[in-house]
Amino acid sequence: MRIVQKWGFGMAPIKSEVQQQRVQAAAAVLRFLEDRQPNARITIQEDLSVIKGLYSRCHRQDQWDWFTVWQQLGRPGRKRCQQAANALAGLRNAIRDGAGSSVAGQVASFLRVGGEAQLAGLVAGRSSQPQDAGYIYVLSTREHPRMLKIGYTERSVEERVKEINRATGVLIPYGVRAVWVVAHARSVEADLHARLAPYRVRADREFFDLEFRDAFTLIRDCVYDSRREH
Structure with a gap:
């Protein structure tokens, strides 16, 4: 192929x-x-x-x-x-x-x-990032849309995606399904991962097996509950 x-x-x-x-x-x-x-x-x-x-x-x-x-x-x-x-x-x-x-x-x-x-x-042609904010992101590939990588970064999301796509073994590039701009992104991610625990593929990885629309609803509610969205 x-x-x-x-x-x-x-x-x-x-x-x-x-x-x-x-x-x-x-x-x-x-x-x-x-x-x-x-x-x-x-x-x-x-x-x-x-x-x-x-x-x-x-x-x-x-x-x-x-x-x-x-x-x-x-x-x-x-x-x-x-x-x-x-x-x-x-x-x-x-x-x-x-x-x-x-x-x-x-x-x-x-x-x-x-x-x-x-x-x-x-x-x-010059964009800037929001100040004092991080990002909750959802990534997936076209071939495996249910296998979602859900995490946070305090750098730019594009840097994180490029880093993941450069990793050994990644043949199909990850795309960005959704992003939320939030304050205290790390603690939001911890709360989010606790809610997503039933769908986690492996304890030491940020991969979750569920439909994107279900993940989106869960993440949106988590972000809204935390009242940290920018």
């Missing part, structure tokens, strides 16, 4: 023309946030839709390039991504309806979750 895969789920590279479109849309939204150009209202709605789609991708974490996009936006937490997507949808609708007061409110909501800095990083 010949193996040609170079990246796992979520980590697909973005085509240059698609990336250019996204950067142009981000730049247009930044200009609108700065001066609210009234003559840009028709095209800005299209740009807002493009950027809303990026945040929705990062919140749902269900597309082949979601992790790549998430890195470019500065690795915001899932809740922040959802809040940003909602604010952009509301802003688009307010512009369409000519509701000036609502425009101001939605812009304020987007700014509160760090949207301006995230888009600036996307345009400049």
